[in-house]
Amino acid sequence: MNAETSKRILVADDAETITSLLMTALETSGYEVTVTTNGVEAYEMGLDGGFDLVILDHLMPGLLGLEVIQRWREQGIETPVIMLSGVDDDHTVVASLDLGALDFVRKPFRLPELLARIRQRVN
Amino acid sequence: MQGIELVRIVVLVVFALNALLLLALIGGKAIHRRVTNAAERRRSAYIAVLSRHLALPDEDVKLGSRVARDPAFLDALIDVRNTVIGPEADALGNLVDRFGITAEASSRLDRGYLLTTRLRAAVTLAELADQSSAPVLIEHLSDRNPVIRIQCARGLGRIGWTPAIDAIVERFRDETPWVRSRFADTLVRFGRTATWPLVAYVKITHRFETEGPVTAVRTLATIGDDQAVKPLIEILAEAIDPEIRIATIEALGHLAGPLAIRPLRVCAHDEDWRIRAKSVAALGEIGDPAAAPALASALTDENWWVRRNSAAALADLPHGLVHLYEALESEDAFARDAASEALADAGAVLGARQRILDGEETSDDQRLIAFIDSQVTVTA
Numbered sequence: 001m002n003a004e005t006s007k008r009i010l011v012a013d014d015a016e017t018i019t020s021l022l023m024t025a026l027e028t029s030g031y032e033v034t035v036t037t038n039g040v041e042a043y044e045m046g047l048d049g050g051f052d053l054v055i056l057d058h059l060m061p062g063l064l065g066l067e068v069i070q071r072w073r074e075q076g077i078e079t080p081v082i083m084l085s086g087v088d089d090d091h092t093v094v095a096s097l098d099l100g101a102l103d104f105v106r107k108p109f110r111l112p113e114l115l116a117r118i119r120q121r122v123n
Numbered sequence: 124m125q126g127i128e129l130v131r132i133v134v135l136v137v138f139a140l141n142a143l144l145l146l147a148l149i150g151g152k153a154i155h156r157r158v159t160n161a162a163e164r165r166r167s168a169y170i171a172v173l174s175r176h177l178a179l180p181d182e183d184v185k186l187g188s189r190v191a192r193d194p195a196f197l198d199a200l201i202d203v204r205n206t207v208i209g210p211e212a213d214a215l216g217n218l219v220d221r222f223g224i225t226a227e228a229s230s231r232l233d234r235g236y237l238l239t240t241r242l243r244a245a246v247t248l249a250e251l252a253d254q255s256s257a258p259v260l261i262e263h264l265s266d267r268n269p270v271i272r273i274q275c276a277r278g279l280g281r282i283g284w285t286p287a288i289d290a291i292v293e294r295f296r297d298e299t300p301w302v303r304s305r306f307a308d309t310l311v312r313f314g315r316t317a318t319w320p321l322v323a324y325v326k327i328t329h330r331f332e333t334e335g336p337v338t339a340v341r342t343l344a345t346i347g348d349d350q351a352v353k354p355l356i357e358i359l360a361e362a363i364d365p366e367i368r369i370a371t372i373e374a375l376g377h378l379a380g381p382l383a384i385r386p387l388r389v390c391a392h393d394e395d396w397r398i399r400a401k402s403v404a405a406l407g408e409i410g411d412p413a414a415a416p417a418l419a420s421a422l423t424d425e426n427w428w429v430r431r432n433s434a435a436a437l438a439d440l441p442h443g444l445v446h447l448y449e450a451l452e453s454e455d456a457f458a459r460d461a462a463s464e465a466l467a468d469a470g471a472v473l474g475a476r477q478r479i480l481d482g483e484e485t486s487d488d489q490r491l492i493a494f495i496d497s498q499v500t501v502t503a
Contacts, residue, residue, distance in 0.1 A: 015206070017203045017206045018206060021170075021177060021178070023174075025177070028178045028179060032199075049395075092423045107206065108206050109208065110207070111207055111211050112209075
């Protein structure tokens with residue numbers, strides 16, 4: 001067990017490759033990882049709080065990533081969010097950051113770089 | 124009695140056959156669902172293995188030696204590889220070598236009996252091939268199946284095999300519009316390397332072909348290499364086919380080379396109104412103020428489309444609005460209409476009305492509003 005053992009991360013993405021890869025990489029680094037593939041589920045899981053960080057896709061079934069952040073903020077949920085998306089038009093990037101996302105990572109991504117960003121935000 | 128018995132037997136046989144058919148259908152569907160679910164489970168398991176390989180690169184990957192033949196593994200590998208870039212993507216590339224995936228796919232593409240097998244092989248090569256697969260991919264650029272041809276071109280573009288550019292360009296003539304368009308996408312991926320082969324192709328073929336050279340010219344425009352401007356000007360001067368000339372004019376506008384202004388000004392007086400309309404639009408796209416007089420002159424063109432494009436181009440040009448305001452007092456009613464419409468589209472009418480309300484209007488504002496109001500009066 002390392003220093004990050006107690007940190008909880010929610011990975012919300014409808015792509016199995018992303019959830020599998022991040023879950024494996026983050027669990028290997030000692031984080032506690034919860035996965036969802038649906039925007040509505042991600043929103044509901046986030047309401048309970050308890051996550052130290054959310055890795056959030058934009059295009060998900062149920063609710064878009066941007067809508068999820070917006071609803072959390074309206075409910076006073078301030079969990080840090082890193083957006084991870086293949087949709088990287090200016091509007092989505094700026095809107096994500098305006099809504100309070102800490103970072104925006106484009107797919108495909110460099111795994112060590114994403115892990116470094118996560119470490120920086122969580123610790 | 125015998126007749127009734129016979130009818131009963133026939134009804135029973137028909138009923139039994141229908142029942143059998145229904146059972147076969149249900150059974151077939153169930154088998155298909157099981158096979159699909161099993162493949163989906165294998166894909167998930169492979170994704171997990173590949174994820175672990177990326178997260179823990181020091182651990183050895185435990186996979187059977189025949190995974191290169193398993194579509195579920197190939198799907199998983201392609202999907203995971205498309206998720207990451209950098210050393211992780213390279214690590215997955217090493218697996219491609221280790222399990223002989225491209226060799227297996229090449230063999231199936233060459234010798235596969237079923238079309239689905241060959242299609243899968245082509246997609247695998249398009250996504251995972253390295254330069255050693257280039258000969259197979261080039262060979263199948265002339266495959267009998269169009270999807271395989273497209274996938275092979277895509278693979279060649281992905282590995283950046285520049286000797287393939289000529290082979291792809293040469294296929295333009297014989298291809299359907301759909302395949303040609305996908306081939307063009309591949310050439311765009313090659314970028315500037317494809318400029319001169321495309322130029323050479325257009326120069327050789329524009330006298331006796333239309334669709335191929337048009338696609339090639341459009342591809343040059345999309346690549347955006349300004350080295351193409353000069354040869355395109357030469358092609359514009361030589362070509363007779365209006366479709367090729369129109370595509371060339373559009374490309375010159377897109378590439379926006381100042382060298383193109385003079386030939387485009389000449390084309391703005393062409394006898395074909397389509398050439399004139401495209402030329403003035405291209406002059407506007409280039410955005411050089413030197414084109415303003417030619418555009419202002421085209422406001423009096425006999426063709427509505429030419430007048431409309433000229434006015435729109437002037438509205439986008441630095442200091443172009445001056446010419447539009449001047450045209451409001453032209454003797455030519457067509458020029459006045461075109462100018463007022465372009466000014467309205469550019470938001471000048473709203474701005475002028477606001478400035479008049481604020482008492483800050485200019486003489487141009489007064490001229491514009493007077494013209495608009497006079498038109499309303501005439502209409503009323």
